[in-house]
Amino acid sequence: MEHLVNAKVKDIQISGIRKIANLVAGYPDAVSLTIGQPDFPTPVHIMEAAKRAIDAQRTVYTPNPGLPELREAVSAFVRGKYGLHYRGTDEVIVTNGASQALDIALRTVLTEGDEVILPGPIYPGYEPLVKLSGGVPVYADTRGSGFKLTAELLEPLLTERTKAIILCYPSNPTGRVMTQEEQEAMAQLLREKEVFVISDEIYSELVYDIPYRSISSLAGMRERTIVINGLSKSHSMTGWRIGFTLAPAEITKHMVKVHQYNVTCASSISQYAALEALTAGYDDALPMRDEYCKRRDYVYERLTAMGMTLEKPEGAFYIFPSIERYGLSSMEFTMKLLEEQRVAVVPGDAFSVYGEGYIRISYAYGQEVLERGMDGLEAMVKKL
Known part of the structure; x- marks a missing residue:
C-alpha cells in the first residue's frame, strides 16, 4: 500500500541532524557535539508549577x-x-x-x-x-x-x-x-x-x-x-x-x-x-546565555587557533566552520572525525546544499565535553 502514500511525504527525507545523531549511538565512547539541546535542566520553579497544576487536576x-x-x-x-x-x-x-x-x-x-x-x-x-x-x-x-x-x-x-x-x-x-x-x-x-x-x-x-x-x-x-x-x-x-x-x-x-x-x-x-x-522566570535565560557566551568564545578561539575559517556567531549555540581546505566533503570529514577521534559533529550538507564544505558544532555542552571535542578535532586537522 506504500504506493498510495502522499508523494509529498514520500519525497521528504529524515533530518540530517537526526541521521548523524542516530549514527553516533553506535559509538558509545564518542563525544557528541551534534544536538542543539540546552544542557541545563528546566528551572526548578517551573517544574514545581507543573506539579501544582497536576495536583490541582x-x-x-x-x-x-x-x-x-x-x-x-x-x-x-x-x-x-x-x-x-x-x-x-x-x-x-x-x-x-x-x-x-x-x-x-x-x-x-x-x-x-x-x-x-x-x-x-x-x-x-x-x-x-x-x-x-x-x-x-x-x-x-x-x-x-x-x-x-x-x-x-x-x-x-x-x-x-x-x-x-x-x-x-x-x-x-x-x-x-x-x-x-x-x-x-x-x-x-x-x-x-x-x-x-x-x-x-x-x-x-x-x-x-x-x-x-x-x-x-x-x-x-x-x-x-x-x-x-x-x-x-x-x-x-x-x-x-x-x-x-x-x-x-x-x-x-x-x-x-x-x-x-x-x-x-x-x-x-x-x-x-x-x-x-x-x-517568575522572566530572566531565567540570562545565566544560561552568559554561560553559552563563554562557551562560544572558547570554541571560537580553539577553532581559530587551528586555522579554520569561520564567522563568529552572535547568538544561539552553534558555530559553522569551513572544512573546504581539507579536500573532504562534509560527510566524509564528519565520518573521519567520528571514526578516528570519536568526536561527532553535523555535516554541513544537512543544512541544504549551501552548507556543503562546512560542519556544525553545537556548544550546548559542558566545558569538559567541549574540550574533549576540540582536542579530537585539532588532532585530526593536524593530520590532514
Missing part, C-alpha cells in the same frame, strides 16, 4: 489558542523584552513547540505553487513544511554575505509567486544575527510588497554581542510578519513543547483554525509551566 482541554492568562503573559514578555505589541486576546496562539507554530503559519498563508524564500544554509525543518503546504522553496545563497540574508540577495529572488520569506536569526546552524542596518534595509525593500515575513525567533534570548531586535518592530513590518517563538531554548524546556505565534488579529484568526484541527490545544500542564516561566 488542571488536566483538561484549554481554549484552542491557549490559556488566556498565558497568552497575556506571552504578550507582556515580548513587550518587555523586545518592544513588540501583540494582544493576548486575539494575536497570540500557544502551540506545541515552535515547530508546530511554523507549520500552522505556513499552512495558513501558502497555496499550491507559492514560493517561499529561505536563506541557505538553514535548519532542515523548514523546507519539508513548505513543501507539505504546497509551497516551493527558493534558496538564497548566503555564503558570501556572512550567512545572512540581505536585501541585496533577496531582491532578485522576489517574483509574483513569492508569498513568504523565512527569517531565522539567530541562525541555526551559523549563529549569525542580523544587524539593525540589515533589518532596516530588508524592511525598506518589503514594505511595499505583498509578502509575508515568517520570523523564527526561538533563539531571541540567546544573543550575546548586540541587543536583540525583531524585524516586526520596524515601521510597516508588523502587519506582514508572523513571529515564531517559544520556550525550548530560552528556558531549557525542549520536551515541554511550548511555542507561540504572534501576528495581527486578521492573520491569527485563520491560524487558530488550522491549530484547532491540528492539535486542539497545547498540553495544559505544559501551559501552566510556561506561565511560570514567562512570569
Whole structure:
C-alpha cells in the first residue's frame, strides 16, 4: 500500500541532524557535539508549577489558542523584552513547540505553487513544511554575505509567486544575527510588497554581542510578519513543547483554525509551566546565555587557533566552520572525525546544499565535553 502514500511525504527525507545523531549511538565512547539541546535542566520553579497544576487536576482541554492568562503573559514578555505589541486576546496562539507554530503559519498563508524564500544554509525543518503546504522553496545563497540574508540577495529572488520569506536569526546552524542596518534595509525593500515575513525567533534570548531586535518592530513590518517563538531554548524546556505565534488579529484568526484541527490545544500542564516561566522566570535565560557566551568564545578561539575559517556567531549555540581546505566533503570529514577521534559533529550538507564544505558544532555542552571535542578535532586537522 506504500504506493498510495502522499508523494509529498514520500519525497521528504529524515533530518540530517537526526541521521548523524542516530549514527553516533553506535559509538558509545564518542563525544557528541551534534544536538542543539540546552544542557541545563528546566528551572526548578517551573517544574514545581507543573506539579501544582497536576495536583490541582488542571488536566483538561484549554481554549484552542491557549490559556488566556498565558497568552497575556506571552504578550507582556515580548513587550518587555523586545518592544513588540501583540494582544493576548486575539494575536497570540500557544502551540506545541515552535515547530508546530511554523507549520500552522505556513499552512495558513501558502497555496499550491507559492514560493517561499529561505536563506541557505538553514535548519532542515523548514523546507519539508513548505513543501507539505504546497509551497516551493527558493534558496538564497548566503555564503558570501556572512550567512545572512540581505536585501541585496533577496531582491532578485522576489517574483509574483513569492508569498513568504523565512527569517531565522539567530541562525541555526551559523549563529549569525542580523544587524539593525540589515533589518532596516530588508524592511525598506518589503514594505511595499505583498509578502509575508515568517520570523523564527526561538533563539531571541540567546544573543550575546548586540541587543536583540525583531524585524516586526520596524515601521510597516508588523502587519506582514508572523513571529515564531517559544520556550525550548530560552528556558531549557525542549520536551515541554511550548511555542507561540504572534501576528495581527486578521492573520491569527485563520491560524487558530488550522491549530484547532491540528492539535486542539497545547498540553495544559505544559501551559501552566510556561506561565511560570514567562512570569517568575522572566530572566531565567540570562545565566544560561552568559554561560553559552563563554562557551562560544572558547570554541571560537580553539577553532581559530587551528586555522579554520569561520564567522563568529552572535547568538544561539552553534558555530559553522569551513572544512573546504581539507579536500573532504562534509560527510566524509564528519565520518573521519567520528571514526578516528570519536568526536561527532553535523555535516554541513544537512543544512541544504549551501552548507556543503562546512560542519556544525553545537556548544550546548559542558566545558569538559567541549574540550574533549576540540582536542579530537585539532588532532585530526593536524593530520590532514
